[in-house]
Amino acid sequence: MSQPATQTFYWSLRRELWENRSIYIAPVVVALVLLFGFVISMHTLPSRMIVAADLGHTGERAMLARPYAVAAYLMVVIAFIIGAFYCLDALHGERRDRSILFWKSLPVSDRTIVLSKASIPLIVLPLLIFVIIIAVQLMMLLLSTMALLGNGPGLMTLWAQLPLVKMALALIYALIAIALWHAPIYGWLLLVSGWAKRAAFLWAILPVITILFFETIAFRTSHFALFLGYRVSGWLTQAFADQAADSFAAEPLRSLDPLRFISTPGLWVGLLFAAAFIAAAVRLRRNRKGI
Amino acid sequence: MACIEARGLRKAFGSTIALDGLDLRVEEGRILGLIGPNGAGKSTALNAILGLTQYEGELKVLGRNPWTERDLLMRDVAFIADVAVLPRWIRVRQVVDYLAGVHPRFDRAKAEAFLAKTNIKRTSKVRELSKGMVTQLHLALVMAIDARLLVLDEPTIGLDILYRKQFYDSLLNDYFDHSRTIIVTTHQVEEIQDVLTDLMFIDRGRIVLGCSMEEFESRYSEVMVRPENVAAARALRPIRERQLFGRSILLFDRADREQLASLGDVRTPSIADLFVAVMGQTEGAAR
Numbered sequence: 001m002s003q004p005a006t007q008t009f010y011w012s013l014r015r016e017l018w019e020n021r022s023i024y025i026a027p028v029v030v031a032l033v034l035l036f037g038f039v040i041s042m043h044t045l046p047s048r049m050i051v052a053a054d055l056g057h058t059g060e061r062a063m064l065a066r067p068y069a070v071a072a073y074l075m076v077v078i079a080f081i082i083g084a085f086y087c088l089d090a091l092h093g094e095r096r097d098r099s100i101l102f103w104k105s106l107p108v109s110d111r112t113i114v115l116s117k118a119s120i121p122l123i124v125l126p127l128l129i130f131v132i133i134i135a136v137q138l139m140m141l142l143l144s145t146m147a148l149l150g151n152g153p154g155l156m157t158l159w160a161q162l163p164l165v166k167m168a169l170a171l172i173y174a175l176i177a178i179a180l181w182h183a184p185i186y187g188w189l190l191l192v193s194g195w196a197k198r199a200a201f202l203w204a205i206l207p208v209i210t211i212l213f214f215e216t217i218a219f220r221t222s223h224f225a226l227f228l229g230y231r232v233s234g235w236l237t238q239a240f241a242d243q244a245a246d247s248f249a250a251e252p253l254r255s256l257d258p259l260r261f262i263s264t265p266g267l268w269v270g271l272l273f274a275a276a277f278i279a280a281a282v283r284l285r286r287n288r289k290g291i
Numbered sequence: 292m293a294c295i296e297a298r299g300l301r302k303a304f305g306s307t308i309a310l311d312g313l314d315l316r317v318e319e320g321r322i323l324g325l326i327g328p329n330g331a332g333k334s335t336a337l338n339a340i341l342g343l344t345q346y347e348g349e350l351k352v353l354g355r356n357p358w359t360e361r362d363l364l365m366r367d368v369a370f371i372a373d374v375a376v377l378p379r380w381i382r383v384r385q386v387v388d389y390l391a392g393v394h395p396r397f398d399r400a401k402a403e404a405f406l407a408k409t410n411i412k413r414t415s416k417v418r419e420l421s422k423g424m425v426t427q428l429h430l431a432l433v434m435a436i437d438a439r440l441l442v443l444d445e446p447t448i449g450l451d452i453l454y455r456k457q458f459y460d461s462l463l464n465d466y467f468d469h470s471r472t473i474i475v476t477t478h479q480v481e482e483i484q485d486v487l488t489d490l491m492f493i494d495r496g497r498i499v500l501g502c503s504m505e506e507f508e509s510r511y512s513e514v515m516v517r518p519e520n521v522a523a524a525r526a527l528r529p530i531r532e533r534q535l536f537g538r539s540i541l542l543f544d545r546a547d548r549e550q551l552a553s554l555g556d557v558r559t560p561s562i563a564d565l566f567v568a569v570m571g572q573t574e575g576a577a578r
Contacts, residue, residue, distance in 0.1 A: 007392060007393070008392070008393045010392070011388075011389055011392030011393050012393070014388075014389075014392075015385075015389055018380075018381065018382075018385050019378070019380050019381070094378070097376075097378060097379060098372075098376045099376050099377065099378035099379075100376075101343075101372040101376040102372075102376040102377055102378065104341075104342075104343060104361070104365075105341075105365060105368075105369060105370045105371075105372070106365055106390070106393055106394060107362050107363065107364075107365040107366040107393065107394060107395070108362060108365075108393050109361070109362035110361075110362075112362075286358075286361075287344070287345065289338070289343055289344075290376075
């Protein structure tokens with residue numbers, strides 16, 4: 001009579017969501033603010049539709065799709081911030097309030113616990129953010145439709161030209177690419193969270209800042225800064241062939257480049273580091289009691 | 292089968308030795324009181340048994356290595372650590388759900404029945420409960436686990452007398468059934484004297500005394516000596532002498548009860564008094 005590992009994992013995941021309600025509340029709040037901004041912009045929509053009509057096919061599509069792409073992009077950034085702060089606290093909070101002693105009194109392995117925490121930014125948040133983005137885009141379409149009622153041609157153009165489904169498919173691809181690309185960042189934050197006695201945020205960024213300054217002073221170069229930028233936003237250049245915002249908005253699927261992405265060494269090296277960081281966090285938790 | 296078997300258990304934190312070659316054997320179905328001064332190694336020993344800390348030496352708990360098999364071991368072991376460790380953000384309903392989800396030996400109906408006897412609301416968060424209620428909740432959860440070994444490390448610390456009494460009463464009446472083993476550490480020794488079947492004193496990482504309660508009762512006697520008999524009583528080599536209301540109280544190890552009865556009133560000492568006597572002896576020996 002033993003609980004299947006998937007069930008233990010499932011409940012541990014739910015446990016994370018009970019504890020960290022900001023994981024879903026924060027993006028919903030941001031989404032509502034975005035929508036509110038979009039509502040305000042609605043009074044200029046009819047005139048913008050007229051401008052767009054003069055831009056030619058691609059230009060028109062790009063201009064129509066741009067707000068939808070921008071909303072998606074903003075939500076992705078928000079998810080990254082939430083994921084980073086979540087990881088930083090994930091293994092620290094339970095030691096701070098000593099509840100780790102309670103969790104450890106249960107037949108759940110350290111590996112299950114750490115993996116359930118790691119899957120919040122790697123699986124749960126991307127799924128959640130996908131649903132929220134789709135909901136936001138549908139709301140935006142609904143609002144635009146209402147604003148264009150009585151404006152027959154504008155309404156027709158909007159529904160005909162907006163590549164909403166293609167954008168959704170591109171979004172799935174992008175979310176997977178981003179999660180894989182950022183995995184080492186989350187792994188590093190989890191590790192620091194399990195290691196630091198206090199000020200986990202400081203310990204997470206201090207080595208980074210130190211290396212940055214050291215390199216600048218010692219060699220007057222900025223390779224490390226470039227590397228950091230690549231780690232944060234490299235998924236964009238590696239997973240998409242054409243990063244010009246307008247052509248992406250107009251033809252979302254054309255710029256996907258999965259072959260280039262999976263043949264990027266940075267992806268695999270990053271995943272190796274992520275695995276190493278997470279494995280280290282598991283080992284560290286075995287020995288941890290309270291702070 | 293022994294529930295816990297340790298041989299030459301060692302653990303050092305830097306230059307501080309917490310466990311100094313500890314040998315320990317706890318049979319199934321016992322209620323063992325592990326008693327020692329602060330820093331004696333009690334918590335370290337319990338942590339080793341629970342798989343929370345690494346150690347040198349041999350240790351088997353229910354036939355398992357606690358360090359490498361903690362998650363498996365915890366199917367059969369429950370513990371309440373020395374401070375309230377239930378997460379403060381969790382709701383009562385959630386923690387019951389979680390245990391029902393992850394623990395193969397957790398009986399949800401039992402937990403609900405224990406909770407029904409308290410004033411704890413299912414929708415409350417732990418942070419909204421009083422300290423006594425948090426302990427009641429933790430106890431209800433633990434007692435709903437069909438464990439073979441229960442470890443209690445200062446379970447009643449910070450509780451008022453009512454809750455403390457209730458705690459041990461429900462443990463004995465509703466939980467203990469002679470197939471389970473319970474280990475308790477506490478500084479409130481007098482509370483558990485009637486509860487224990489076995490007694491163990493630990494000091495400086497070693498066991499300085501280990502006996503069953505029957506042995507304890509037959510072996511140690513305390514005499515409130517009549518003033519005229521004090522010199523005669525001292526000649527019998529008590530292990531400790533103390534004064535109370537101007538009367539001498541002498542504690543004897545393996546003395547003849549009839550002989551003692553002629554000197555004054557004989558009774559079984561409290562664990563606390565024996566503890567002070569034994570610790571005094573080892574202090575003397577150390578010097």
